[in-house]
Amino acid sequence: MEDIVDQELSNYWEPSSFLQNEDFEYDSWPLEEAISGSYDSSSPDGAASSPASKNIVSERNRRQKLNQRLFALRSVVPNITKMDKASIIKDAISYIEGLQYEEKKLEAEIRELESTPKSSLSFSKDFDRDLLVPVTSKKMKQLDSGSSTSLIEVLELKVTFMGERTMVVSVTCNKRTDTMVKLCEVFESLNLKILTSNLTSFSGMIFHTVFIEFILALQFIC
Amino acid sequence: MEDIVDQELSNYWEPSSFLQNEDFEYDSWPLEEAISGSYDSSSPDGAASSPASKNIVSERNRRQKLNQRLFALRSVVPNITKMDKASIIKDAISYIEGLQYEEKKLEAEIRELESTPKSSLSFSKDFDRDLLVPVTSKKMKQLDSGSSTSLIEVLELKVTFMGERTMVVSVTCNKRTDTMVKLCEVFESLNLKILTSNLTSFSGMIFHTVFIEFILALQFIC
């Protein structure tokens, strides 16, 4: 009566049949025509692409895609208890919630760790006399020491003039979130002619040494 | 032909029909028998629980459960682009991967923050009088300033102690023939545990910064 195309239930779950060959290539779609070979053979219709039966193949593809995604979801979630379609999603949900909670916890911990450092007053003052600290520019204000969060906490700022053309700016600061990026942004925003720059991260600090062309620099810094 | 029980497609997506009443109560299952009321009326069979058609109601429940889960998954994932069943899972996957990456980053950051010599008291004091130029070692003699040819002409030698484990040696010298090589040879011959080293050549000078593990270093330098 309606037992057309009735076979191909060799395995319980679709993905395991042909997907483990491609091994985690979920987005490659529509995965060639791996199935059609085993399916078109049983198609009784002479017309290759019957108008009605064009839907059933795309439906197959849709199901297959969904199963692929589900399989992929299962692979990124550790501690999968059951292979159930529903259980996979359930585990994924609780896993996501766990990650979100952990992330908040870690961020809070970081925020707490970053708020403690303080001090470092003594030697930053001591280094002042080392050589002229030109933190008068508007942009350079961002480098000001003692800033609480998300700003650059400068521990040492040393400027050395070499000859008449160049100066060497040496900055030591605590390594916080995206401190390197902010440092680079500050220097880039100054539109200086940077000859060479050197960034070293170590022991929770960042050592930055920049060689700057002098003539262009003065109008911005002083 | 087989259009038994063919109605009830009032809304596109199942969940929105009856689920928004219970409003996010995913795990309460099997959600009573909300549907059966509207369905059993169309059942032609006199028997209340027909043997074959008992499957279709559990199938409905299965589908409903799966959609609930999918809906729940969608609700915990921000930035959902499309409402597609497949897209929901896809977004969930990339979101999970993003969370995992962020978690690793935050953990690394915390690890780094915790490893910083915490007691900023001790080493900020050490920073005050850095220096001390320990050029008494035999090998270090090569670094002596004022040498004429083929030796390293040291212009500045600064030693900073960081915490109790590491020290930073900063050398500035004139760039002569093979000065870089000699510098490297000197430091290598000292058998120090060098954590990181940095060589910059500019304007006829060489700036060399070396981070050295402290415990091993003492026996050679002092």
Added chain:
DNA sequence: CAGAACACGTGAAGC
């Protein structure tokens, strides 16, 4: 056998 879980084909709705 009952129950759960799945893939399939099909008709319908929206873009």
Added chain:
DNA sequence: TGCTTCACGTGTTCT
């Protein structure tokens, strides 16, 4: 127009 997505009922397999 055609393409996509969906829910549905059904038959099958495994527990």
